[in-house]
Each structure stands twice: as C-alpha cells, then as structure tokens.
Amino acid sequence: MKKVILSSILCGFLITVSNADVRFGGHGGGSSSGGGSSSGYSSGSGGGSFDSDSGYGSHKGSGGGSVNAGGESDQSSAHGGGSASGGSQSGSEGGKDKDEDHGGMFDEMPDNPIQKPDHGGGDKNGGKKDGEEGKHSDFGEHNPPKKPEFSHAKGNVSAVEIEWEDTTDNELGYKVFRDGELIKILPPNSTEFKDTNLEPGKTYTYEIVPFNEFGDGEAVETKVETKNEDLSHVENHLREHLEKMLGDKFDEDKLEESMQKYKNGEALTRVYKDLLLKDEDLSDEEFVKKLYDVLLDKELSEEELNSLVDKLKNAEMTREEMYYEAVSSEEFKKKMEEEGIDNAFEGDEDKKKEHLDKVSEFVKRFYTKLLDRAPEEGGYNYWAEKLANKDLSAKDIVKQFFDSEEFKSKNLSDEDFVKKAYEVIMGREADEAGVEFWTQKLSEGMSRDELVDNFLQAKEFQTLSENYDIEVSDKVRDFVERFYTKALKRDADPSGIDYWAKELKNSEKSAKEVAKEFFNSEEFKSKNLTDEEFVETVYETLMGREADEAGKEYWLEQLRNGVDREEMIDRFLDSQEFKKFAIDAGVLIDDFQ
Numbered sequence: 001m002k003k004v005i006l007s008s009i010l011c012g013f014l015i016t017v018s019n020a021d022v023r024f025g026g027h028g029g030g031s032s033s034g035g036g037s038s039s040g041y042s043s044g045s046g047g048g049s050f051d052s053d054s055g056y057g058s059h060k061g062s063g064g065g066s067v068n069a070g071g072e073s074d075q076s077s078a079h080g081g082g083s084a085s086g087g088s089q090s091g092s093e094g095g096k097d098k099d100e101d102h103g104g105m106f107d108e109m110p111d112n113p114i115q116k117p118d119h120g121g122g123d124k125n126g127g128k129k130d131g132e133e134g135k136h137s138d139f140g141e142h143n144p145p146k147k148p149e150f151s152h153a154k155g156n157v158s159a160v161e162i163e164w165e166d167t168t169d170n171e172l173g174y175k176v177f178r179d180g181e182l183i184k185i186l187p188p189n190s191t192e193f194k195d196t197n198l199e200p201g202k203t204y205t206y207e208i209v210p211f212n213e214f215g216d217g218e219a220v221e222t223k224v225e226t227k228n229e230d231l232s233h234v235e236n237h238l239r240e241h242l243e244k245m246l247g248d249k250f251d252e253d254k255l256e257e258s259m260q261k262y263k264n265g266e267a268l269t270r271v272y273k274d275l276l277l278k279d280e281d282l283s284d285e286e287f288v289k290k291l292y293d294v295l296l297d298k299e300l301s302e303e304e305l306n307s308l309v310d311k312l313k314n315a316e317m318t319r320e321e322m323y324y325e326a327v328s329s330e331e332f333k334k335k336m337e338e339e340g341i342d343n344a345f346e347g348d349e350d351k352k353k354e355h356l357d358k359v360s361e362f363v364k365r366f367y368t369k370l371l372d373r374a375p376e377e378g379g380y381n382y383w384a385e386k387l388a389n390k391d392l393s394a395k396d397i398v399k400q401f402f403d404s405e406e407f408k409s410k411n412l413s414d415e416d417f418v419k420k421a422y423e424v425i426m427g428r429e430a431d432e433a434g435v436e437f438w439t440q441k442l443s444e445g446m447s448r449d450e451l452v453d454n455f456l457q458a459k460e461f462q463t464l465s466e467n468y469d470i471e472v473s474d475k476v477r478d479f480v481e482r483f484y485t486k487a488l489k490r491d492a493d494p495s496g497i498d499y500w501a502k503e504l505k506n507s508e509k510s511a512k513e514v515a516k517e518f519f520n521s522e523e524f525k526s527k528n529l530t531d532e533e534f535v536e537t538v539y540e541t542l543m544g545r546e547a548d549e550a551g552k553e554y555w556l557e558q559l560r561n562g563v564d565r566e567e568m569i570d571r572f573l574d575s576q577e578f579k580k581f582a583i584d585a586g587v588l589i590d591d592f593q
Helices: 232-249 251-263 268-277 284-296 302-313 319-327 330-340 348-369 377-388 395-401 414-426 432-443 448-456 459-467 475-488 494-505 511-519 533-543 549-560 565-573 576-585
Strands: 150-155 162-164 173-180 182-186 193-196 203-212 219-225
Touching: 150 219, 150 302, 162 203, 162 219, 162 511, 182 193, 193 203, 219 348, 232 268, 232 284, 251 268, 251 414, 268 319, 284 319, 284 330, 302 319, 319 348, 319 377, 348 377, 348 395, 348 414, 377 395, 377 511, 395 414, 395 448, 395 459, 414 432, 414 448, 414 459, 432 448, 475 494, 475 533, 475 576, 494 511, 511 533, 511 565, 511 576, 533 549, 533 565, 533 576, 549 565
Parallel strands: none
Antiparallel strands: 150 162, 162 193, 173 182, 173 203, 203 219
8 A cells, every 4th residue: 555645734825714614614726636546346136235244336536625724715826826837748758649449539548437336246345346446355364463573663863653564455554652652643554654853862662453353463572772862962053053044043942843853853954954844034145155155155246146036936946946956966965974964864965856846837737728827836845846746746736726716817719728628638639530429528518527527537647747847636635525525515715625634644633533524614514405315415425336226215214213313424424335445545444432
C-alpha cells in the first residue's frame, strides 16, 4: 500500500461564513466527483440486509468534500488563483493523433465510469472473486493482519524515527507502544512513525502492532537510544544567525524553539527554511538579502540583488526554489563543513530543487494555456508551494483552475472548451473525432465539470502529471469529497476538503466520525429527504454505489419498523464495503479508544 501524503489548509480564497456549522459552509468553490471503485463486494441472498460479514455489490463511486469556514470562495487570480505556462507535452502527444477507435474518446478512457453492481456470487466476507484485480486480496480473511517488516530505526538527540514495510492488506491501523504504553494509533497504510521531545541518552523500546477487527497482529519490536551530545556549537551558530535573520523579532523563545526542532532530528536547513519562507512580511528584496546574508554570509551587489528580485516578481522562480538553490550551493556546503555541524542538510536538496523546477513548469502551463496570460507572482507562488508540499494534487489544481471565475469569464464555446481540456489536461492538441465526441456530449446535457472529471480519469493525464513529478490525486481528499457530492449534493469547498483531510491524515478524526458529522450536519438534515431518498443517499455515500432493489426494500422496511436513521448509518459504517472504502483511502476507520 502506498503511504498517505499530508494536506494542509487551503488559503488565498475569500470565505464567507453562511452557516452556523462553519465546517460545512456555503455552496461555492471547489469541484465535484472523484472517488474510487469498490470491486469485489457482491450482494448475497440475505434479503438485502447486511452486516460486517457481507457486502453489497461493486460500483465505482465519486468523491465528496467539506469545509471549515463555509461560504462562497472566490478563485480569481487576485486571491492566489490562476494557472501556468510552458511545460512539456504528455508522452502520448505525437504518438496518438487520432482516437476514432475509442469513439472519439481519448486514450484508455473507460466507456462508462459508473459500473452497475454485480449481484452474482462473490465472497460474502468481502474477498475477491476469481480473476478479479484489487489491492485487498486478504481483506475478507477473518484473521489478524500479518507482521510488518522492520526497515530502519534512528535515534536523534530527543527524537526517534522508525520505518517499516506495510506487508498486509487487511489492517485497520497500527498501534504504537513505547515502553509498553500505547502512545499513538496510526491509519492503515502507514510505514513510519516519529516520536519527539524525548530524553537525550535514553533507550526506548517500541512495538508497532497492526490490528483489525479480528485482533492484533504480531508486532515489530525495536530498541532505540537517543543521542547524548554537546550541541553548544549548534546553539551558538543558531543564535548568531537568528539574530541576523530576525532582527528585533529575535528572542530566546525563538532560539529554544529552533534548537528543539534540531534536537528532534530536523536538519538545520529545514529550520532556516521554515523561518525564511514563512515570514510573509518580508518583501522580495528583504527576502533575497536575508537569504544570502544569513546562509552564505554574502552581500549582493545592486545588480545581483535586482536580478534575483526580478526573477521573483516576474514569476520566473519561487522563493522556495531560490532557497534550495542557495542551500545546495558549494558555498553553503563548505560553510557547514567548516563549522562542524552534523545534520545540516535534509539529504536531498538537489533532488528537491529538481522537483520544484518541474512543479513550477506544471503551474506555469496553466497560466499560459488556460488563462492565456503570464503568471502573477502571488498566484504562481501559491500554487507551486501547494503542489511541491503535496497539499494539493494535480487533479485539485485542474479542477480549481477550470472552476476559476477568470477562466469562466472567457465564455468559451463548447468546442473551444473541449479543445482547452485536451491541451491542458491531456497535454496535446485535440483530434477532430475527440472534439466532435465531447462537444456532442455537452450538447446532450453533460456539464463541463463532468467533462473535466472524465478527462481526469484518463491515462494521458496520469502520464502528464508523472512527467512533472506530481501526484495525480490524493486518496484522502477524494474520500472527503465524496461526502460533499453524494451526501450534501453539491461541489466541495476547497477549504473544506483541506480541513477534513488534515483531520483524517493526522488521525484527529476517524472515517466514522467524519461520516457521522456530515449526516448529522444541519445542511444535510435541512434537505428533509424521504426514507427512499435517504436510503439511496446512504448507499451512494458510504457504499460508493447505487442501492440494489433488495437492499433498498430491506432498509425501507427497517425504517418503517422503527429503526432510526442514525442506527441505520451505524450499521452501514460497520459494513465491509465501508471499511474497504476507508482502508483504500488510508484513514482510520474508528478511533479505537
């Protein structure tokens, strides 16, 4: 399984509070759909009812989202919106000029992304049928998960880092014990843990225990000793450089905070990066001066200073790119060596600089190809930072640019819209058959948002994103988005997805808690759904598929006989289908406390 990547709160948009529960906010911003398929869970003959041992058919669902500061969101370039220029074409360009064989559809696009439930046999325990593909080959087994494989452990002055290989497919999470005490529960798919603020020079015993509803698996055990060394030379170095960097803002608390980060294993360059890049009060000129003065003890000539400042103002470079250019220089490396500072570097500064260059080109191509203009400094920096830090995925950027007021104000014809989608999302010029096919789809009632969602599923878009070293999608964000589009029946606010995704990734909330909060929100309750509409919505949201007739009739009868809606949701949340949904996203199913 792949490790889940962190997201952070989306900024730069105007948010207007319009609901007492601000997390569920307004109805603007964001975009819909996403999600993934839930194959291999066929309904049995249980009269439509289910429990934790039976599933209800396969279906490909779409995502939902959420909010922490409700309201409409303005995505104009003045608030960080925009897109970008340049950029290489996808690998399919030049090799695929026509796609008539797909009926005008692009390379490897499925005919219909919504598949009907399979009411055939299947494993009632949620296992796969013969020949069926899927990640969770042992998900339906009634056994504790397999033992993970230990990879690496490292002790810093006041922190311990542990890594392992995720060798099982049916874990609901990992319990972390330190000296016999449970200190953390990690979501499924986890492969690392960092314990901070420990005592120097002490040995700690750790156990990493995979678990599921059938019990705990065998633990990975390791003993790690934290370092005990004199760091006075590092403290003196930091004091000198922080005084120079922060000026009047310097105090002993800042020094202590920076030293603690270093003791917890953060590289010195990372400490500097946080201080330099998070100071939004610095003008471009002040930033460049401090960067070279603090890191390289170098005073720039007026010509050198102006040249670097112009690169920032003209969106040729981001501040982060300029930072990595400085710390990866031979001058800085020599300086750290001469001062005898261990753990000065993150270890892959050169690689990160290369990654940032690719990300920047990806962002620039949106400005020039979609908005037909050069990027402005604020928007360019914003989007590049979000992609580089994996706070947003390639799909997120595409949706938000296509949904921006600046792009919508162009009032493109359907044909021109299709051509733009090919150029920006596929990375190639549209062929005649493809334009005809998708223009016809729009004339038949398909929305432009739906068209974009279809393009985002294409292999060509995945290839394009990979060429720029960018993740195509974020499974946790897709998990959240489905609650918006299916339960609340509206597009997700970007800030809302950020809020819920962060809560899930940090294990602050479980999948069940998020589901319940959506269904208990005033916005959902105000829809006053009939029992039939409620059952259909629950299936679409929690199962990722339409309700089969037997299942729908069963639950309607249950509701008529006194089962309340909250109890019904609880039973759905205990189903194997929902558990697989959460595990695929890499989030905790329950808090297990």
